[in-house]
Amino acid sequence: MVDTLTSPRALAILYDLALAVGGEINLDPLLTRTLQRLMYHTGFPVGLALSHAPFHPVDGAVDVQLAVVIGDYRLLRRKGEHALVPACLVETAGLAELPEALSVLGTRRPHRFALRLPVEGFGSILLISPDAPPGSARLADLFSPIMSRLATAILLCRSHEHDVKQRLERAAHYDALTDLPNALLFADTVREAMIEANRVGLMLAVVSMDIDEFKALDARIGDSAGNRVIAEFGKRLEDHCHGGGLAARLAGDEFALLLANLRAWDEVQPQVAEILRAATAPMTVEGHEVHLSVSAGISVFPGDATDVDPLMRNARHAMYQAKEEARGTVHFFDAKQDRRARERQSAIKRVETALAASELRLFYQPQVDLVSGQVVGLEALLRWFDPERGIVLPGDFLPLIDGSELMIHIGNWAMREALAQAVEWRKDGFESRISVNIAGCHLQRADFVDQVAQALAAVPGAKPSDLEIEILESSAIDNFAHVRDVIEACRRMGVAFALDDFGAGYSSLGYLRQLPTATVKIDQVFVRNLFEEFEAPQIVQAIVQIAKIFKRRLIAEGVESFDHALLLICMGCDVSQGFGIARPLPAELVLPWVNAYPIPAEVRHWRDIEWDPAFYELFKEVHRHRRQWDRVFEALRAARRGDPASGFDPADGGCRLDDWVEANLGHRCNGDLHAAHDSFHELIGQVGKLIRQGRLDDAETVATRLDGAFVTVTRTIAESLKRSD
Numbered sequence: 001m002v003d004t005l006t007s008p009r010a011l012a013i014l015y016d017l018a019l020a021v022g023g024e025i026n027l028d029p030l031l032t033r034t035l036q037r038l039m040y041h042t043g044f045p046v047g048l049a050l051s052h053a054p055f056h057p058v059d060g061a062v063d064v065q066l067a068v069v070i071g072d073y074r075l076l077r078r079k080g081e082h083a084l085v086p087a088c089l090v091e092t093a094g095l096a097e098l099p100e101a102l103s104v105l106g107t108r109r110p111h112r113f114a115l116r117l118p119v120e121g122f123g124s125i126l127l128i129s130p131d132a133p134p135g136s137a138r139l140a141d142l143f144s145p146i147m148s149r150l151a152t153a154i155l156l157c158r159s160h161e162h163d164v165k166q167r168l169e170r171a172a173h174y175d176a177l178t179d180l181p182n183a184l185l186f187a188d189t190v191r192e193a194m195i196e197a198n199r200v201g202l203m204l205a206v207v208s209m210d211i212d213e214f215k216a217l218d219a220r221i222g223d224s225a226g227n228r229v230i231a232e233f234g235k236r237l238e239d240h241c242h243g244g245g246l247a248a249r250l251a252g253d254e255f256a257l258l259l260a261n262l263r264a265w266d267e268v269q270p271q272v273a274e275i276l277r278a279a280t281a282p283m284t285v286e287g288h289e290v291h292l293s294v295s296a297g298i299s300v301f302p303g304d305a306t307d308v309d310p311l312m313r314n315a316r317h318a319m320y321q322a323k324e325e326a327r328g329t330v331h332f333f334d335a336k337q338d339r340r341a342r343e344r345q346s347a348i349k350r351v352e353t354a355l356a357a358s359e360l361r362l363f364y365q366p367q368v369d370l371v372s373g374q375v376v377g378l379e380a381l382l383r384w385f386d387p388e389r390g391i392v393l394p395g396d397f398l399p400l401i402d403g404s405e406l407m408i409h410i411g412n413w414a415m416r417e418a419l420a421q422a423v424e425w426r427k428d429g430f431e432s433r434i435s436v437n438i439a440g441c442h443l444q445r446a447d448f449v450d451q452v453a454q455a456l457a458a459v460p461g462a463k464p465s466d467l468e469i470e471i472l473e474s475s476a477i478d479n480f481a482h483v484r485d486v487i488e489a490c491r492r493m494g495v496a497f498a499l500d501d502f503g504a505g506y507s508s509l510g511y512l513r514q515l516p517t518a519t520v521k522i523d524q525v526f527v528r529n530l531f532e533e534f535e536a537p538q539i540v541q542a543i544v545q546i547a548k549i550f551k552r553r554l555i556a557e558g559v560e561s562f563d564h565a566l567l568l569i570c571m572g573c574d575v576s577q578g579f580g581i582a583r584p585l586p587a588e589l590v591l592p593w594v595n596a597y598p599i600p601a602e603v604r605h606w607r608d609i610e611w612d613p614a615f616y617e618l619f620k621e622v623h624r625h626r627r628q629w630d631r632v633f634e635a636l637r638a639a640r641r642g643d644p645a646s647g648f649d650p651a652d653g654g655c656r657l658d659d660w661v662e663a664n665l666g667h668r669c670n671g672d673l674h675a676a677h678d679s680f681h682e683l684i685g686q687v688g689k690l691i692r693q694g695r696l697d698d699a700e701t702v703a704t705r706l707d708g709a710f711v712t713v714t715r716t717i718a719e720s721l722k723r724s725d
Contacts, residue, residue, distance in 0.1 A: 027157040031068040044127035046071035051123040074108040090124040093140040120151040175249040178234030186248035207257035208315035209296040214253035225286040236279040270403035293328040347400035363584035367577040373599040379435040411442040415455040422466035435468040449489040464494025524558020563623040605718035621657040676712035
């Protein structure tokens with residue numbers, strides 16, 4: 001055996017062991033080979049590699065794992081198992097006679113001597129024998145440097161095996177070419193996403209897609225370029241898949257998307273369209289200009305399936321259907337949703353054609369300051385002149401294309417068109433700001449400010465002050481921080497913003513305070529219902545006060561009659577737009593209308609009257625009287641057509657104007673009001689009588705006197721109110 005630690009034989013043993021320790025990169029072969037060489041050089045018949053945690057014995061015992069066993073068949077069958085062994089077997093280095101402790105191991109033959117060799121960070125090497133081999137007393141000291149090297153080798157092996165395991169796991173779950181999840185990982189992720197969607201009550205969609213005619217493309221440009229096309233397509237899918245989504249490569253040119261956290265069916269197609277638009281944008285690969293077409297199928301959880309396999313199978317089936325019917329399209333698995341999606345695609349294509357063919361036009365609705373008589377702005381409103389259907393209003397086609405890239409193109413076109421029209425009107429001496437409605441999806445684009453700047457640069461002679469951008473209140477709420485930044489940037493350019501439909505959305509006073517919009521537009525629902533809903537005037541009055549507090553320009557839209565305008569003026573809102581002022585006009589009719597528009601004389605009577613809630617009932621009565629006046633002329637027209645006038649009731653359910661005047665004005669009201677009021681009703685009665693007698697020309701002559709009587713009524717009321725102030 002070994003006589004001295006410095007003998008040539010001892011050095012040879014150390015050299016051999018060093019070669020054994022340094023010759024393996026995996027843990028189990030390293031421990032096995034090291035044990036074999038130790039047993040060979042020492043003569044111990046049994047060797048054990050015991051893995052255990054840092055030395056903390058409990059009740060004199062240590063929990064170890066039998067990592068490697070050599071020389072005892074009974075222990076070999078227990079390899080990998082855990083066992084409790086006496087602490088003395090592993091607590092220190094050196095040779096010891098420990099028959100009772102060794103009996104706990106349960107070896108096939110009894111053993112008395114143990115050579116204990118601790119290995120830092122791993123556990124212990126234990127060599128056991130019935131008898132002590134000659135010269136073994138100092139072996140622990142001899143093998144100490146080898147044990148230190150073994151500890152380092154074990155760390156390296158573990159690191160290598162961890163890296164190998166990670167590489168194997170990645171190879172098992174990720175595609176080597178695109179580095180995207182493969183079919184196995186995609187299915188597992190979809191399964192987990194379905195569990196989460198079911199827990200929170202949301203939806204998810206699986207999109208199966210295939211590059212059309214990829215084999216022909218690959219044959220034309222070569223395998224190397226084909227692989228780069230696949231890799232670039234996969235990267236684009238991953239870059240544009242957001243909000244908990246996942247892109248995967250299933251096989252060849254077949255890919256899949258997971259769209260999570262969906263609240264409605266309608267959210268699916270815009271997301272898919274946006275991702276595919278970005279992924280199929282032209283690319284240059286190895287000198288080849290590549291244009292991709294992709295067919296896709298969509299299956300939605302929980303509507304189409306409640307398990308992973310059928311959900312993915314349904315998406316693939318829908319994708320095959322898309323390929324069969326029209327390559328480059330997207331199909332839903334569900335027939336109803338597929339039909340809706342195809343209708344949307346069809347609508348987008350029709351409107352794209354209309355935009356290219358100049359079938360889209362802007363009409364302009366004046367915004368008038370009724371107190372000053374000035375046209376202070378115009379709102380640009382979209383109209384589609386369809387050769388088959390005639391004029392199509394935006395509500396009949398814009399919802400079908402909302403969220404699509406086409407909405408962006410239309411918004412940019414509308415800004416350029418409005419600016420060009422403002423320049424033309426300026427040449428004719430008419431200066432006015434034009435408001436353009438911008439969709440929420442357009443406003444929230446990262447490059448929106450650049451697009452506004454490009455629109456201004458594209459129109460020679462255009463000024464930033466020519467343009468006002470209208471945004472819906474709800475659009476601002478969706479991405480408040482972005483909207484605020486956009487408004488600030490545009491305001492620095494000189495472009496103003498208006499907050500449209502105020503009061504109908506979900507904004508707070510805090511939002512209004514922080515959004516630097518120059519104008520607030522009262523939602524037309526409240527304006528139109530001023531005389532029908534009790535709450536409407538209260539809401540309008542509150543908005544008027546809010547606009548004053550925040551120093552915002554105020555416009556009331558949806559003014560259906562001049563009575564609405566008078567009530568708004570009295571409330572403090574002087575600027576109005578609506579059918580009661582002017583219908584939307586084609587550009588060529590705007591200047592003639594502006595030059596000819598008369599401000600009714602009634603307006604000046606109602607200026608500077610401080611609002612009182614009691615006035616609301618007065619204006620309701622004034623409005624009812626004007627409606628009586630309108631019905632007189634409706635009855636005349638009906639009679640001239642030969643229609644019966646039985647629907648005309650001169651009394652119209654009684655009059656409460658005198659009651660209001662008596663209750664609120666009393667003696668302050670002069671006799672002119674009562675005389676004019678009585679005259680108004682007498683004239684209506686005369687017209688009704690003449691119509692029943694068939695004397696239509698006389699009836700029309702009498703009816704023309706209603707105008708003067710009505711104006712006198714409203715004028716004297718206003719004068720009385722001013723005197724009462």
